[in-house]
Amino acid sequence: MSAIEFGLDTFGGVTKDEHGAPVPHPQVIRDLVDDAVVADQTGLDFFGIGEHHRPDFAVSSPETVLAAIASRTERIRLGSAVTVLSSDDPVRVFERFATLDAVSDGRAEIVAGRGSFIESFPLFGYDLADYEILFEEKLDLLSKLLTEDAVTWTGTTRAALTDQLVFPTTANGLRAWVGVGGSPESVVRAAKHGFGLFLAIIGGAPERFAAYIDLFERAQNEFGRPHAPIAVHSPGLVAATDAQARELAYDGWFAMRRQMGAERGWPAPTASDFENEITDGALYLGSPETVARKIARTLKALRIDRFDLKYDQPVPHTVQRTSIELYGERVVPMVKELLA
Structure with a gap:
């Protein structure tokens, strides 16, 4: 990645119609496919879709939606804004993304993570008491599968493999990342296994993550990666x-924060919280000029290779679509000029 890339991410959040009613899941998914086509047409570099298993998010199978997008786009790279690896099987993950890579002619990426929600654990029969070991072992296996060599592996969370080849093969390998929300241990784990680092900065000053980037680079040096x-x-x-x-x-920001706060024990949000996240935090909200200046400031503070805007705010889909167009057509060119 010789130049900074710009992408869009979505978790498939359910939008509202003109009457304020939730849009049905099938329509939300079809809208996502159309969104990615617009992103491709505006010249953006990446489109990511996250995996969830709850009613307020429509996508539980990102690879299926990404395959539909691949058939309607030409150049944009396609990946999971997170694949919940802990409750999945690494062999199946590799097979699905290798298939997406073939369908998209080499544009597939994996972002593996533990997930910010835990619904998939009981859904697929996993014990939350095994939260750490599930991710550690499955990430280790996925890292070996990505070499596309015969894999020999043993662990406690799935059946062992002996000189096992997995198909289909890819033309040029899969780009893979580990999604990290702010845990130093997760940063070191990503370096240990040779993955890219995908930082989810969803609150607070982005500059505070510079320490994690330093840690990632030091860890890669120590592991010889x-x-x-x-x-x-x-x-x-x-x-x-x-x-x-x-x-x-x-209104949508407050509703989302109240819901997540109730689930996670956060304090009730205030109007000053909203303003602070816009001015100094991790909410990139405003006119094209305002958002471009803030992204440029983040890129100057952090040594990163790609910036992804998570665009699926709790607003009507028409508002999201306008945001995509403004981001691709105006914000990104402005950021490039500011950084030139």
Whole structure:
């Protein structure tokens, strides 16, 4: 990755129609496919879709949606904004993404993570008491599968493999990342196994993650690994003006934060929290000029190879679509000019 890339991520959050009612899951998924086509047409570099298993997110099988996108796009790279590896099988993950890589002519990527929600663990019969060992062992196996050599592996979370080849093979290998939310142990694990680092910065000042990038680079040196790429993923919304962006996002942002806070024990959000996240935090919200300046500031503070805007804010889909167009057509060119 010789130049900074710019992408979009979505978790397939359920949008609202013009009457404020939730859009049905099938329509949300079809809208995502159309969104990716627009992203490809505006020249963006990556489109990522996350995996969830709960009613407020429509996508439980990102690879299937990405395959549909591959058939309608030409150049944009396609990947999971997270694959919940802990509750999946690494062999099947490799097979599905190798198949996507063939369908897309070499554009597939894997972002493996433990997931920010835990619904998949009981759904697929995994014990949360095994949270750490599941991810450690499965990431270790996935790293071996990515070599596309015969794999011999033993562990406690799945059947052993002996000189096992896995198919289909790929033309040029799969680019793979580990999604990290802020744990130093996860940063070191990604370096140990030779994955790229995909930082989910969803709150607070982005600059505080510079220490994690330093740690990642030091760990790669200590493990004798070549330096892998680093990406940042943060939420945002682009509108015609700062005031319009605030008005469009305000109610949905508060509703989302209250719901997540209730699930995770966070304090109730305040109006100052909203403003602080826009001005100094991880919410890239405003006019194209405002968002471009903030992204450029982040790119100057952090040594990263790709910036992904998580665009599926709790707003109507038409607002999301406008945000995608403004991001690709105006924000990204402005960022490149600011960094030139």
